[in-house]
Amino acid sequence: MLTSGWKSVSMVDVHGKVTFTLWLCGCNLKCPFCHNWRIAEGFDCFPLDRKALLEELESSAFLVDYFHVTGGEPLMQWQELGTLLAEVKLLNVPVSLNTNLTLVGPLERLLKAGLVDHIATDLKAPPELYGLPEKPSKKLWELFLSGLELVSSYGIPLELRIPVARGLDAWPWVEEGLKHLNTDFYVVLNPLVGRPLTNPRDEVWCSNHCWPEREVEELRERLDGLGIDVHTNHFGDTPAKRVSVSV
Ligand code: SF4
Numbered sequence: 001m002l003t004s005g006w007k008s009v010s011m012v013d014v015h016g017k018v019t020f021t022l023w024l025c026g027c028n029l030k031c032p033f034c035h036n037w038r039i040a041e042g043f044d045c046f047p048l049d050r051k052a053l054l055e056e057l058e059s060s061a062f063l064v065d066y067f068h069v070t071g072g073e074p075l076m077q078w079q080e081l082g083t084l085l086a087e088v089k090l091l092n093v094p095v096s097l098n099t100n101l102t103l104v105g106p107l108e109r110l111l112k113a114g115l116v117d118h119i120a121t122d123l124k125a126p127p128e129l130y131g132l133p134e135k136p137s138k139k140l141w142e143l144f145l146s147g148l149e150l151v152s153s154y155g156i157p158l159e160l161r162i163p164v165a166r167g168l169d170a171w172p173w174v175e176e177g178l179k180h181l182n183t184d185f186y187v188v189l190n191p192l193v194g195r196p197l198t199n200p201r202d203e204v205w206c207s208n209h210c211w212p213e214r215e216v217e218e219l220r221e222r223l224d225g226l227g228i229d230v231h232t233n234h235f236g237d238t239p240a241k242r243v244s245v246s247v
Contacts, residue, residue, distance in 0.1 A: 001048040001080040002026065004039045008060045010068070014096055014120060015159055015188050015231055019068035020057050022048075026076035029100055029140070030131030031124065032202035033163060033192045033210065039072045040201075050084060058091055066096035066118060075099050078106035085115040096120060101147030102140045111154045119151050120159040122190075125173040128209075129163060131202070141173075148180040158185040164216050165192050165209040171222060178226075186229040191216050193235045 002025040010021045027040035038044050057067060067088045074081055074097060085095055096118035099107060110116050123144075124130060127137030151158055158181070162170060194200050194210040216232060223230045 001050070001077050001084065002042065002045040003048040004044050004046075004072075006053060006056070008056050009063055013068050013070065013098075014066055014118070015186065017065040017096075018063060019066045019096065020060055020064045020093070021068045021070060022053065024069060024071045024074040024077055024081070027071060027073040027100070028076065028102060029073070030201070031129055031163075032131045032200065032205035033129065033165070034131075034201045035198035036072060037199075037201035048084075050087075053084075054087055054091070057088065057093060061091055061093050064093065067093045068096040068098065068120075070098035070120075073100050073103065075103040075106045075110075078103065078110065082110055082113065082115060085110065086113070089115065094118065099147075100124075100144070101151070102143040104143055104146050104150055107147060108150055111150065111156065116156060118157050118159070120161060121147070122161045122163055123170075123174060123177045124163060125165075125168060125170045128168055129165065145177065145180045148177060149182075152180070152182040155183055158183055159188055160185050161188045161190050162219065163190050163192050164212045164219060166212040166215060167209060168215070170215070170219060174219065174223075178228075186231065187223055189216055189219060189230065189232040191233070191235060197235055 004023045006022040008020050010019050013019045013021045023039055025039050025042050025045040094117040097116050098120040101121045126141040127134045130137040130140055191212050192210045194206040200206040220230055
């Protein structure tokens with residue numbers, strides 16, 4: 001199993017929760033804003049020392065709400081992940097999985113085995129945010145919608161993250177996604193940011209679409225209007241604002 005490492009106590013990976021977070025390598029998407037693209041591409045990766053991980057998890061289990069697996073796309077290694085999660089369950093630690101929800105078959109296997117207690121996913125507007133041509137992006141979007149339905153059918157609580165880009169209207173996709181969701185969920189708005197805070201995969205794309213402004217507030221107002229529990233991550237001021245502060 002290829003990993004880029006783990007963090008035994010994290011307070012930033014699942015909203016309002018303390019997690020023990022593991023990063024797994026590989027991904028089936030090419031999101032242009034991805035700041036974990038080196039992990040997604042399999043750089044900086046090494047074989048997981050499962051024994052060391054489980055020992056460390058056991059000693060920090062009393063502190064954490066979830067063993068949280070992220071990446072990359074963890075379901076790229078779903079078979080080994082399934083056996084790891086079965087061992088984590090023996091430690092009585094709830095499991096949270098961050099997935100792009102397009103690998104629906106593997107996800108169903110893990111859900112059926114009762115190995116996942118919480119899901120986090122990004123609702124990404126296709127095709128722009130998938131970084132792939134229109135046709136495969138459309139197909140992936142449909143898989144994502146089936147993923148939302150699957151998670152709902154198992155009644156798994158969901159953190160629905162919405163990456164917010166400058167100059168792109170995510171609302172039609174958000175509206176469609178919400179129609180496929182029938183489980184306990186809350187929304188986290190993630191304004192896309194670039195350097196120096198992150199190292200995005202596509203710098204040119206990011207110079208056009210990172211650092212949104214009114215888009216975040218507009219989405220928040222619409223979601224609030226539907227009575228949805230919404231949280232916004234604040235990663236910093238836009239470059240323009242930071243310049244004006246420094247002069
Ligand atoms: S943002 Fe997530 S789904 Fe997209 S390329 Fe990066 S790891 Fe994969």
